[in-house]
Amino acid sequence: MLVIGIAGGTGSGKTTVVRKIVESLPAGEVVVLPQDSYYKDSSHVPVEERQFINFDHPDAFEWSLLSEHLAMLKEGKAIEQPTYSYLTCTRQPETIHIEPREVVIVEGILALCDDKLREQMDLKIFVDADSDERLIRVISRDIVERGRTAEAVMERYTRILKPMHQQFIEPTKRYADLIIPEGGNNKVAIDILRMFIEKNL
Numbered sequence: 001m002l003v004i005g006i007a008g009g010t011g012s013g014k015t016t017v018v019r020k021i022v023e024s025l026p027a028g029e030v031v032v033l034p035q036d037s038y039y040k041d042s043s044h045v046p047v048e049e050r051q052f053i054n055f056d057h058p059d060a061f062e063w064s065l066l067s068e069h070l071a072m073l074k075e076g077k078a079i080e081q082p083t084y085s086y087l088t089c090t091r092q093p094e095t096i097h098i099e100p101r102e103v104v105i106v107e108g109i110l111a112l113c114d115d116k117l118r119e120q121m122d123l124k125i126f127v128d129a130d131s132d133e134r135l136i137r138v139i140s141r142d143i144v145e146r147g148r149t150a151e152a153v154m155e156r157y158t159r160i161l162k163p164m165h166q167q168f169i170e171p172t173k174r175y176a177d178l179i180i181p182e183g184g185n186n187k188v189a190i191d192i193l194r195m196f197i198e199k200n201l
Helices: 014-024 063-074 115-119 131-146 150-175 187-200
Strands: 002-007 030-034 079-085 090-098 103-107 123-128 178-181
Touching (some): 002 014, 002 187, 014 103, 123 150, 131 150
Parallel strands (some): 002 103
């Protein structure tokens, strides 16, 4: 089994990189663990206070559960991956049954942040993108997928996303074995990745 961590700022193109890796390998060979599924449950927090939760801070994640699930997959055991709702900021009762696969990808803004998690990875990738490009992607995504206004997205970017990126996400670049500029549009990097995976399986 090959465990790959893919980190990078919000809107950097991580999802596209993951998709390209999945598409370049035989069907059923890859399983993806989105870090977003491992947000701590906030159902105990009053509804009006949930909007103030900082989802770009390492404290927002249940690292121990993610690490435990990764260890189980490496041992050949299936896991029940949690699901999370952005609308209610709560963990959902439904889980996703995940079987071990040849390649496990842990993907998220802070995927390279936790020491224990990093130690479980065979390859660590940081997807890099210009901050202006990331902002444009975040605005268009949050308006369409999360029903936010452009003003609300920009306010959140200035207040939370940018400082958290500089404080926690950007520094994890130094742990990466491979830095991919321009995300999923970087065909050469995707080809290198694919060759690395095929060589190590």
